[in-house]
Amino acid sequence: MFAVRGDRSGEFAAHAAHASAASAEGVVLPRPLRRVVRFVVSLCSGRIAIPAHTGKVSLVGFYSAIAVYGVVVGGHGPAVSQAITSFAGFAIEDVKVSGNEQTSEIDILQLLGLDGSTSLLGLDIAAARQSLTELPWVESAEVRKVYPSRVEVALRERKAYGIWQHGTELSLIEKSGSVIAPLRDNKFASLPLFVGRDAETAASEVEKEFARFPEVASRIKAYVRVAGRRWDIHLDNGVVVKLPEEGVSDALARLSRLDAEQQILSRDIAAVDLRLPDRTTVQLTPEAQERRLAAVEERRKALKKAGQNI
Template identity: 25%
Template sequence: MSRRPAQAQRATTRRGEKPKPRGTARRPQRASVLDQAIAGLPMSPETLHKVTTWSIVGAVAAVVLTVGILAGVPQMIGVGFAQAVGDAGLKVDEIQIDGLKRMDRATVYEQVLDQDSRAMPLVSLEEVRQRLLKFPWVKDARVSRRLPSTLHIAIEERTPAAVWQNHGQLMLIDPSGVPLEPVSLEAMPDLPLLIGEGANTQEAARKHLLETQPGLKALVKATSWVGNRRWDLFFTSGEKLQLPEGEDEAIAALKKFVQIDGTQRLLGRGYVGFDMRDANKLVVRRQGVIEPPPPVSSAPTAAPTAPTTTTTTPPPAGTGAGEG
């Protein structure tokens, strides 16, 4: 009786194998965090797949568009897409300009509209800015888009500080000496007059020199930069003051001149000019004669030797003439 169960048991149990316990089953694998997140989305897997696919396509299209615009090649698909965006309504239809006082507004419009396309994505803001900075009046410019169709330009203009006369031409300059535009003799503004080659680059030095003696500033008709090394001052009363070379030396000489003028009244007495190129003495010139010099310092000094040439008439402020 027991032989058949034993044979059945041997038939079902191979040599070397352990019998599996009854009642055991394979446990289900735990879902991953990503699977749980996807399962929690309020959309079907098919819809999620479509969204993912179109997101990838859109990202690739954006990269292609950016590369096309940066490369500047009209044949690229990016430019074509940007042009299509412009045709759909995102194009420059209005230009707002702020800050213009002296520069021609039509010139600004011309620089902005000189583009291959008026599609807003294809308008190069930096290119427009660099074009505007080439104009002397423009100190700085900021260009921005105001969607859907407006380009905004804010311009900071230079301020004229003086009139520079060189080789017979009058030119407005800013405080740093940048030439702005020619000006006629009849339309000269009430600004300081600088005369001479390279005088425009010395505008800051001229201003500093006269600001050390503010009481004399209103009496100066013109300032001449002589030989690219020193100043001559022309006064409204007709005299010329020749100052020595060097910034500190010129400031010191001008201070001494103001002190002497305050006690002995040099200006407005018919003198032709005053020579202080030697900071230790002051030579006073009448027409055709040389006056004895007033003392410049407390130290005794010998009487000056008459120069070999004498200025008989002061050069007009508009000629740019002056001794070295």
């Protein structure tokens, strides 16, 4: 755009002089307005030249402002920022994950929302950390940016302590009793099994009682919670040991002594009842019961026959 010059400059100057004369004769303009008037008069008279391409630059600025306004109002700011920064060389190209024994890397990448064009500058660390802690196995997570294109994820996973059976469902639990996730495979089959309502919260306490009696603990197949008050212990040979509500340690000491002296847990029995502190009740299996009745009957007959002979 060219400077405004030409034959009409004299006419503009005349008008300016007339305005100045009118101002001199009448109202005196304030100082800021006087500067504006002088600038307008100079511009119109051609004493101030307009730089070349000013119109084009103004037009580009106007349309740019409209575009920015549309992006902000439409809520496309994050997407545009991601695209620009990714194009500038900050796209995430490498993700290093550590500490994930049970958590899949695919699940981690999906939660972070990494699709190959995600910008490292646009990655929200706090939101990423919060999303990762919502995974079943993740106890805590740390996410770190390594510029220009790398993300490092360090996980601390929860530790499976046992298997809890509630109804027909099987779940992995922590030592505190918190449920981690449903049991999906046989990877954790060697963990102790706790069955029944409230069994998950009392699991660590009862297992601690058996720590002093490893010869019995090594044979346990399941810990069954009864009425939320006491435990029945199912052994690997099918024998059930009924523990009392209180005095579990004393009852286990009695059981351990009986097994050492009489191998009671290896006999053909169905259950050992330790609920009463002053007695131990042994329940035979149906087959053993039949054999016992037969033996008693034979003995009765033998005694009767011996009495008749006398």
